[in-house]
Amino acid sequence: EVQLVESGGGLVQPGGSLRLSCAASGFNFDDYGMHWVRQAPGKGLEWVSGINWNSGSRDYADSVKGRFTISRDNAKDSLYLEMHSLRAEDTALYYCAKDGSTWNSYYYMAVWGKGTTVTVYS
């Protein structure tokens, strides 16, 4: 069974940093691109970042570009999101998601984790 388990969320002050992790199991992790998607309380989905299977291609939403960094460790079947200069508007539930294709990119989200909550407060 494919499983994605996020961790690392928490409370942080504006300007602070957090590192989210996503542990993957039940599939060949290094065959797939991966995504981070977030959802602010009571709001819709926002794509945050994607990375292809070998980290050769990464992309970010304009809202996080320059502040967030996506990475992966295929040896550990893990995905990460390093977040810096956090703002109140980054408060959200952050989902890790497995891409639906084995093409050399990140397209759509076939499997989702349950998410980890990030709260930026002052």
Place this chain on the structure above:
Amino acid sequence: EIVLTQSPGTLSLSPGERATLSCRASQSVSNRYLAWYQQKFGQAPRLLIYGASSRATGIPDRFSGSGSGTDFTLTISRLEPEDFAVYYCQQYGSSPRTFGQGTKVEIK
């Protein structure tokens, strides 16, 4: 960035009725690279449709997707009680990937 606009914002229907949800893109979505997701309250989203019209594994055939270019549609042929939820479209034809704002399908 491609902006996706979903309509209507809320759809009030009864079980057994047909639901038609629209997703309009600010520019053409290449290769029909559009997906649809369902999200129930308190749950993670679930993939329904990819490539505009291909059903994901395990998705009932009452869900169907169509469209190309800038206009896409998700149709639920006969609403079941478990289909009342929020639906999102997402394009992956260009970077950055983007979602629509969602359509809520509620019980009338």
